[in-house]
Amino acid sequence: xxxxxxxxxxxxxxxxxxxxxxxxxxxxxxxxxxxxxxxxxxxxxxxxxxxxxxxxxxxxxxxxxxxxxxxxxxxxxxxxxxxxxxxxx
Numbered sequence: 001x002x003x004x005x006x007x008x009x010x011x012x013x014x015x016x017x018x019x020x021x022x023x024x025x026x027x028x029x030x031x032x033x034x035x036x037x038x039x040x041x042x043x044x045x046x047x048x049x050x051x052x053x054x055x056x057x058x059x060x061x062x063x064x065x066x067x068x069x070x071x072x073x074x075x076x077x078x079x080x081x082x083x084x085x086x087x088x089x
Contacts, residue, residue, distance in 0.1 A: 001026050001079040003033050004064075007049075011059065011085050014048030017041055030061055030083060031073040049085055060088050 005020050012018045015037070022036040031053060038046040049059050055073050063069040064082035071083060 001028070001077075003028070003077050003080075004082040005033060005037060006064065006082060006084045008084070008086050010087055011048060015041065015045045017045070024077070026079070028077050029073065030055075030071050030075050030077065033077065033083065034073075058088050060086050062086075 002021055002023055005017075005022065007015055007018055017037075020037055020040065022033055022040065024032050024036050028036075031050065034046055034050055038044075049056055049061075050073060051057070053073060055061060061071040061075075062084050063071055063077075064084050077083065
């Protein structure tokens with residue numbers, strides 16, 4: 001399935017991209033999307049948003065939707081999702 005990823009501010013600088021689209025398995029998690037991005041763009045992507053298997057403490061991920069559902073590294077994604085990575089306030 002395809003998932004669109006958006007990164008803002010310092011996270012874009014850390015990872016080297018503002019947006020991307022990646023193909024992942026149907027049962028993919030946020031961490032799987034980060035791994036797919038790292039495969040495409042380099043290891044700085046993983047280091048920029050994950051600490052081990054968890055999100056960095058300064059990173060927030062939301063499903064780009066009306067309610068901006070917060071996600072964790074283990075959250076499952078759906079076909080066509082857009083996930084937005086930002087720094088915590």
